[in-house]
Amino acid sequence: MARLDNFSRTDEKDNVLTLSGITIHFGGLVAVDSVSMYVRRGAIAGLIGPNGAGKTTAFNVITGFYKPFSGYVEFTPPNASPMKITGLEPHKICKAGIARTFQNIRLFGNGTVLENVMTGAYVRQSGKWWMNILPIFPGAIREEREVREQAAALLERLGLARFINAHAASLPYGAQRRLEIARALATKPSFLLLDEPAAGMNPQESAELLNFIRTLRDEFDLSILLIEHDMKVVMGVCEHIWVLDDGRLIADGDSARIRSNPKVIEAYLGKEAAHA
Amino acid sequence: MALNMFLQHLINAVGLGSLYGLIAIGYTMVYGILRLINFAHGDIFMLGAYFVFFATIRYKLPWALGVIIAVAGAILSGLLVDLIAYKPLRNAPRISALISAIGVSFFIENASMVAFTAKPQAVIQPKQLVEAFSVGGVRFVPLNIIVPVISFILVGMLLWMIYRTKQGLAMRSISHDIETTRLMGVSVNRIIALTFAIGSGLAAVAGIMWALRYPKVEPLMGFTPGFKAFIAAVFGGIGSIPGAMLGGLALGFIEIMSVAFFPTLSGYKDAFAFVLLVIILLVKPTGLMGEKLEDKI
């Protein structure tokens, strides 16, 4: 297990997410090798590393798509006791309060922007599906209206209001990334995973992204873990950074420590981070 | 059950199973390359049987010539099906090609009914193929020996082609990654056509032997054997040629033996294969010899 230099026991109850000794193989290949890490409540944390380091695999373990070979994932919803979420089905993990976006945007392409966000809100809906067949359940009718209005309000807040009735697949790239975040927020998460939010953005857009991510955290009371290759974004927004290389955790700390860590420079040799 | 009876059933099972296997190879090869269930494959099998019927019984051509005509006709039909119904849909969603395949199958069946009438036609079996001889109390019909022998020879030749020739290498490489293979300069469409040709040719051979075995031909004769052969392909592990043969033999064995041991179940004979399919898909969807195809997240 990698040594975690600022992992002190007293802080542990402030963790929203704890990974402990997560190992996962595909066939003979070890994709993630006994990784232990944590995210503090209210923090914006980063997970970085060269391609193939196991970052997205770690996300897939957290969100329930892969079952780790060993180790566990512990999630603490706000004002609740920690729960082990290892091996839970993805939809249950979402219900517990974890939402995510995907590296290669996965929207519901045939639906409108509004419908995409409403779909996200379904997990918090209490009315049953059959209540909508006959218009005789005032509670269900009210709830449907509220879901619609809240989804519209959310789009407004994220600056997507003008696309509200457009087909999700027809949106410009940047707007699609934002919509994916809006859809994730509609599930009312307390913890958000962003998989390469700056991918495909120009320098100006990624500069805006820094503020956007901070605003998200503050307005929606979130803790955020993000995977990113754009080092300006990572260093600019992340309060704590974890570095994976070849499935192993090689370093962690704030941006200054990561920048000067020789192991990280070695892993990224020749890349931007080595000279930063 | 006496041993000689069991041997009798076993020979029967191997005969039937190797026919399923021959048809299954066409399904498994096309699925391996295009991820498409070629619904029309069972109908190509039927066409092969009809071609040989017309050549030898209607037009009194010699059997050898009839077989060549039937195989060539089936290959041509298979190539046409690919060209007209599947090739325009190579980049469409997979289910679109599947619906097109259903449409083509439906077309061949109904067009055959219009052209050949729905009435079954008797096939006159050459005497030397059906005159039984007996060895140690077990009756042998030469046809029942010839069918598996021909099937195994053809499969052997096919395996040699797949693993020892350039075309075979191209085929394996397409089934692994079609885009990369295209970039390597392989004429993908030519290889796909070759796959259809081989599958259709083998189906025609199976169709001819089927017509001799049962001895009749009818327009819908391809549906049930075709379907069962597909199940055999899934059972053996879709994409695997030895698997298809193995699956065919297993299916033939299950069908013949269950009816032999439980004669009251004979009405449900055709249901066994479907039950088997559901069980395989639930227990081991990759089949006996198949590889796992993973979803990428």
Next chain:
Amino acid sequence: MIADSSGNRIRNNILTLASLALLAAFLWLAPKYLDGYKVRIINLIAINAILGLSLNLIYGMAGMFSLGHAGFMAIGAYVSALLILTPEQKSMMWILDPIAPWLMDLHAPFYASLLMAGILAAFFGWLISLPILRLGGDYLGIATLGFSEILRILIANLTSITNGPIGLKGIPAHTSLWVSYGCLLLFLAAVIRLMKSNFGNVIRAVRDDEIAAKTMGVNTFRTKVLAFTIGCFGAGVGGALMGNIITTIDSKMFTITQTYNILMIVVIGGLGSITGSILGSVIITTMLEWLRFVENPITIGAFRMDGKPGMRMVIFSLLLVAVIIFRREGIMGMREFSWDWVLSRPAAVRNRLASGGTPKGGD
């Protein structure tokens, strides 16, 4: 649209009511002025629309490629017929094997039998969906087709229940135009409301991207099972209505051809479009009947052509392939009918003419 402006909504409701009144008038007048054959075709349009809608729910909206519709129709048709047939009729009919004693006195009125047909088809749909909906794409198609065929074999062999190969005869022709269109409107209204609710969004989301739907907290398996079960309910009711119009049923009625016909309706109309399934049913049902002329002997002057049985299915299958190759989205794509769209047409056409543009694109 967040909400229609209330003026438009009132106008649209009035238009809908007026159309329903027109439909009612048509249904009232049709039996008086049209011959029995034409009335039957109008009847079949409604039944096929129910069947099309139910398959569309499963395939077009929830994205599950099912080829088992004929099987669920068979369940519905047999359940309804067995409940309606009187003990006297039953005692006359079972020749090969005696009828199962518990079945002899089982009797229910027509409407109850329709409901039971739907419920039992849904029950079997639910039961079979639990194992097979874990499969994706084309494997699901094959498994459902297999199930449908097993069912046919069971029907042909379970003589004490189904009367085996002889089938059931003398089912009263309960399916009047009012019955079939009444059922269609009820089912249509239910499907529209369901698909307009947020659960409808969830069903479509599962079709578009199952992994993303899971991440959004959707229990995709449960959603698929539900959509499949509701679709099977529709197939059961449709099958029951069909039995009550044809009055004779046997296992050969429910072959894969039956499923193809419904698949054709859904594909032609537009996968995922409710409007499309209704249009598809009108077009396919009428065309299937109209094409019968190619199967009858034709005499043009001194030239006489023999009828060719199967010819209409040849044309039909070619049409299916042509639609898939040249217009995969069918008539409607995933769009739906709305009064706003219809009423905006004249202005749109005028604009197009005024701008002198070619009649292409823009709607």
